[in-house]
Amino acid sequence: MRQPISIEAERFFAGSGDPEQLLRAFRMSTFAIWAYSPDRALVTIVYRGLRWIPCFTTGELLAEFLESRQVDAENAEFVVATGERVIDEFLPALEKGVGIIVDPGAEQPVAFPPLRPIVPDELALDAS
Numbered sequence: 001m002r003q004p005i006s007i008e009a010e011r012f013f014a015g016s017g018d019p020e021q022l023l024r025a026f027r028m029s030t031f032a033i034w035a036y037s038p039d040r041a042l043v044t045i046v047y048r049g050l051r052w053i054p055c056f057t058t059g060e061l062l063a064e065f066l067e068s069r070q071v072d073a074e075n076a077e078f079v080v081a082t083g084e085r086v087i088d089e090f091l092p093a094l095e096k097g098v099g100i101i102v103d104p105g106a107e108q109p110v111a112f113p114p115l116r117p118i119v120p121d122e123l124a125l126d127a128s
Contacts, residue, residue: 003029003057005083005102009110022110023118026083026102031055032062033086035077042079042090044098050114051094052101055086065105087119096123 008025011017033055034043044051056062063073081090083100091098099119102110116124 003031005029005110006057009102009108012110013108023112026100026110026112027087029057029083030080031057031083031086031102032059032078032080033090034062034066035079042094044094045101045104047101047104051098052104052111053086053090053094053098054104055083055100055102057103061103061106068105091119091123094123097125098123 004025005022006029008017008022012019012022033053035041036043042053045054046052054065056065059078062076062078066073066076086100091100097114099114100112102112112118114124115126118124121127
């Protein structure tokens with residue numbers, strides 16, 4: 001079964017999507033997220049000077065991403081969480097300025113930059 005984010009991203013890339021609906025779909029979707037062991041802290045990646053939490057709609061996409069980074073996917077730690085939990089729990093545990101990227105390395109990744117209203121005001125780069 002496809003995740004709500006995948007369905008809405010397809011609409012978005014076809015030109016008929018709505019950014020607010022894309023964010024709602026992210027919050028409703030469930031993701032596999034790479035984590036360090038033993039404390040299972042989330043791994044972030046740096047792209048163009050910003051840190052991002054990579055979230056994957058399938059375990060297969062996570063495994064492909066890990067293998068592209070020469071990480072043993074079979075022994076890698078990961079957590080499963082909703083997008084809502086990523087935004088409301090995981091992001092606030094990190095410093096200001098971390099965004100979210102869905103399915104990095106896939107044909108059409110979706111990026112949610114660390115801006116309002118995507119992330120809480122205290123974490124947004126565009127907040128005063």
